[in-house]
Each structure stands twice: as C-alpha cells, then as structure tokens.
Amino acid sequence: MANHFFPAREKGEKIFLHFCGFSAYFTFCLVLLLFGFFLFFAFPLLKSGGYFLLLVTPWQPLAGNYGIAPMIAGTGVISLLAVCIAFPVSLGAAAFCEADLAHKNLVRWIRPVFQLMTGIPTVVYGFLAVFLLVPFLRKAMGGSGFSILAASLMLALLIAPTMILFFSDAFRAVPKEDLRAMTAMGARPEEKLVFLLLPRARSGIVAGLLLAAGRAVGDTLIALMLAGNSLAFPSSLTEPARTLTGHIALVMASDTQSPEFRSIFACGLTLYLITTLLIFFCRRLMVAERENG
Amino acid sequence: MRYIQKIFMLSFVMIFSFVVQVYAGESVSFKGKSGTLQIAGGTAHIPVMRDLARLVMTEAPSVRIAIAGGGSGVGIQKVGEGLVDIGNSGRRPTEREIESYGLVLYRWALDGVALAVHPSNPVDGLDAASLAAIYKGEIRNWKEVGGADRAITLYTRDAASGTREVFWTQALKKGEIVDTAHVVPSNGAMKTAIAQDPGAIGYVSVGHLEPGIKGLRFDGVMPGVDTVLSGAYTVSRGLYSSTKGEATGLAADFLNYLYTPEGQAIIREKGFIPAGRD
Numbered sequence: 001m002a003n004h005f006f007p008a009r010e011k012g013e014k015i016f017l018h019f020c021g022f023s024a025y026f027t028f029c030l031v032l033l034l035f036g037f038f039l040f041f042a043f044p045l046l047k048s049g050g051y052f053l054l055l056v057t058p059w060q061p062l063a064g065n066y067g068i069a070p071m072i073a074g075t076g077v078i079s080l081l082a083v084c085i086a087f088p089v090s091l092g093a094a095a096f097c098e099a100d101l102a103h104k105n106l107v108r109w110i111r112p113v114f115q116l117m118t119g120i121p122t123v124v125y126g127f128l129a130v131f132l133l134v135p136f137l138r139k140a141m142g143g144s145g146f147s148i149l150a151a152s153l154m155l156a157l158l159i160a161p162t163m164i165l166f167f168s169d170a171f172r173a174v175p176k177e178d179l180r181a182m183t184a185m186g187a188r189p190e191e192k193l194v195f196l197l198l199p200r201a202r203s204g205i206v207a208g209l210l211l212a213a214g215r216a217v218g219d220t221l222i223a224l225m226l227a228g229n230s231l232a233f234p235s236s237l238t239e240p241a242r243t244l245t246g247h248i249a250l251v252m253a254s255d256t257q258s259p260e261f262r263s264i265f266a267c268g269l270t271l272y273l274i275t276t277l278l279i280f281f282c283r284r285l286m287v288a289e290r291e292n293g
Numbered sequence: 294m295r296y297i298q299k300i301f302m303l304s305f306v307m308i309f310s311f312v313v314q315v316y317a318g319e320s321v322s323f324k325g326k327s328g329t330l331q332i333a334g335g336t337a338h339i340p341v342m343r344d345l346a347r348l349v350m351t352e353a354p355s356v357r358i359a360i361a362g363g364g365s366g367v368g369i370q371k372v373g374e375g376l377v378d379i380g381n382s383g384r385r386p387t388e389r390e391i392e393s394y395g396l397v398l399y400r401w402a403l404d405g406v407a408l409a410v411h412p413s414n415p416v417d418g419l420d421a422a423s424l425a426a427i428y429k430g431e432i433r434n435w436k437e438v439g440g441a442d443r444a445i446t447l448y449t450r451d452a453a454s455g456t457r458e459v460f461w462t463q464a465l466k467k468g469e470i471v472d473t474a475h476v477v478p479s480n481g482a483m484k485t486a487i488a489q490d491p492g493a494i495g496y497v498s499v500g501h502l503e504p505g506i507k508g509l510r511f512d513g514v515m516p517g518v519d520t521v522l523s524g525a526y527t528v529s530r531g532l533y534s535s536t537k538g539e540a541t542g543l544a545a546d547f548l549n550y551l552y553t554p555e556g557q558a559i560i561r562e563k564g565f566i567p568a569g570r571d
Contacts, residue, residue: 058472059472060472061452062469070472130485130489131489134489135489138489138490142444143444143446144446144475144486144490144492144493145489145490146475146486224478225482228475228476229451229475229476229477229478230472230473230474230475230476231472231473231474231476232471232472232473239473240473240475242476249478250451250452250476250478251451251452260452
C-alpha cells in the first residue's frame, strides 16, 4: 500500500497508514459496487433496449406507459435555469470578495456567511419557500405558484454558496506576484479582475460550475416541495414539472418485477450517468489545465 | 407569529402524545410473553401497526413483531397460505377468499377521503360527474361549477398513497387524472398547498380535515367521522386485518389491542377512524 512511498518506521505509523489505505479502498469499492448494482438491475432493461424506450416515452400508468421523458426534461430545465441564475450572481460575489473590490473587513464578515449557507439543509429552503416564495409567485405570475421557476430560484440559492466558495478559491490560487506586478503597472482592481483573475481562474470557474450543476441535478427535496411534481411535459416556467429525483421519491415500488420499479431504476441510472459525466468533464478540465501549466 | 405558535403547539402535542403512549404501554398486559408475530399486507395499516408493535416490544422485549407491506392482495394471500400470522388489507376480503382460506376478519378502522378546497371558495359541494370532469381536465374554471371566475388548480397524491387509492376508486370511479395536476407527497403537504391556493381542489383523509381548509359535500353528503361511520359518505374503506381461523395467542392479543382506548388513540393519531368489527 502506501508504505512503498513512505516507508513506515514505527508500528503506530503503519497502523495509521493501513487505516487510511483501507478507508480509501473501501470508499472506492462502495462506488464500484453501487455501479455494479445498477448494472445488475438494469441489465434486463439495457439488453431489451427498454431503457432507451423509457427515456423518450411519457408516464401514463393507465395506458401502460412508464417512461421518464417528462422527468428528464423537468430535471434539465430546473437545473439549467438554476445554474443560469446562480452563475452570474456567484461570479459577481466571488469577484467582489477576492478582487479587492470590497473593503477587507467586509469580506471577513461575508465569507463566513457563504460558508454557513452551504450547510443549510435543503428542507429549510423548501419549507420557507412554500410559505414565502410560492404565494408571491402565485400573485405575481398566476398559476398555483408551485412551478419550475419556484424550484429553480430556490435551487439557485442552494448552489450559489458552493459556486462562490469554489470561484473564490480559484481567484486566490492566482499567484500574488502577478497581481502585484499588475498593481505596480497601475492597474485598477476591475482591470486586474478582467485581464488577470478571470482568464487564470477559468478552469476553476468551470469546475465549480459543473459541481454546482451536479448538486442541482441531484437535489430532491426542493423540487419535490416546490416544483408541483405534475406528470405533464414542462411547457412554461410558471407551470409545474417533475424531476427525476422527485419521481423516485414519489413512486414507491417494492415489487422488483413491476414496470414502476423498472422505471424508477431507469431514473436512478440516468441520474448516475448525468453526475458521472459532469464529474468526468470537471476532471478533464482540471487535468488539461495542469498540463498546460 | 402564527407559525411560531403552530410550532409550539406541534411540539407540545408531540411530547404529550409520547407521554400518553408510554403510559398506555404500561397499562396493557404483554408482560412476560414471548414469541414472534409476522404481519404483512396493506401499506395504509403500517403506521398504526408499527406504533403498536413498538409499544408491545418495549413492554415485552422477547416478543418479535415483523411488519411487511406488499399490498392488500398480498396480505390476504399470505395469511391464507399460512405464511404470516396476520394479513392486512385495505378492502374487505371477498366471500370466496374468506371461504377458501377460512379467514376471520377484524375491521378496526375506517379511512374516509374528503374533497377539500380553500376556505374562501364559495363552492360547497360537487357531484360525481363534475368531480370526474374536473380531474379529467375538462372543467378548468370554478365558475363552471357555481364558483368564482378563477382557474382550478388540481392537486393529487403520489401513486403509492392509500388516500389516492380510495379517492381514485370510490370518488373518481377509476377515471382519468389529467397529467398537469400537481402531485404532493403527503396529507400534510396537501393541506399546506390547499390552505394557500384560492383556486385549489384536492383531497385529504377525513382525519386531516381542519379549519385551514374546507371540506366539500360529495353527492350531497358532508364528509366527517359520523357520515363515514354511518356509511352515508361513500368515499371510504375499512382497514381490515385477517387471521386464518380464529386468532390465538400473540395474534389475538395484538388484534385486541387495536380495540382498546390506547390502540384507538394511535388509530386516531394516524388519521383513521376507529371502528368495531363488521
């Protein structure tokens, strides 16, 4: 294990190394097992091509259709909108804190608030929104208020702190010497941001964006509580929609042979694939950046 | 302010019900008994059965009670074939089932489902035909059924809901529910949604009717504990537990517990109406 690289001298040290190695391998194996489990259960679906059929058909149990196309669209629209709302706000907040645009004392107060926000349980956001945001949207936009827009706004609030902290770290990683050199040449903070920080932090920004998108896709409660969960294909931002995660939460299927169960499984597999793809691109970007120097 | 009061009330009720349950546990005689009890079937029964089982097992640690779901059909089949001791069903087993398996029925609760709207809605009742048209998406405005000129917002429950099952089979006669209807995951979420939305229509368990929402007459009958008990309100069903032959031993004790004041308190707490055997 790791002691090829760090020859252990004492017994305690050895035990510690083994423990760390075990933790790493265990986590690694769990993820692989999860993937194996998915493949095992999805195999009949994949073999018959039923999985791909489920991806494009609607959910009409009475007509014998158990497809998840409306949920895929729901997840896509809600997450995309959330990211689109949260991204400019987060980038602005991170730049405000890290690019000498704000007073240092102010930043000392703001940053802990962002950190605190990452830890707020989603059910709290959902609960507050049911009583505050949903009635507001109902009066402002019509409809019931339970809508794609409501879910997206709260999801944006949920993922913004993650983005802000990620972007801040990316800005901080830019060498101080370069910043000082620009200052010496008389650059204003805004110029440093646009010509030095943003270009150099690009891969960090994209990585933060993808991770936040992953979080938006995976969140269950906000969509479940706010999106209205209707089964129709989403047609407007003020209309309700159902996400993949919400669908899994709403359809309880204990019989592994039932079409409901297969459909839930297709949802899980789709979510797994989306998240894997997001992480994959995130890593590709970071590796590419490291190689380019 | 109102929410804070509500939260206080809620925590008070929770603490109080906990105290009551602990107290009730001491007043029933499972002490010193042992053995295992297998229960399976209807999912609506599970919350009541689970609380009851917890009480029994706290009092008599050597008693093991296993509760599984599966649905009403599975419950009847399993108890009939002797695989479990008690089989739960959200419907009366058919005469054929009773005869061929030799089942003895214990009905212990009624589950009624009430139509509910926002308190400001002037509509007082609906007949089966207009209700079906509303849920089919054909009637979309309250003025078509005698209400204000306001769009109807449809709320329904998730597919696993027992409340939805009763509503769908008894009130809609298994008619279509349009796919644009909002879906909420619990009776509580349904109440919150209806209480806030002036155009809402939805349905809750009769035990969940409260001042924040307004119950509707269905075919002229007001939903309520009394009308469900008398059979006048038809959107309801009995919760049954069956045994193969007359219940004996632990199974008999457990089922009898459902008819004691402690058992009935749990039944009420879970939103059902305690009832005698039929």
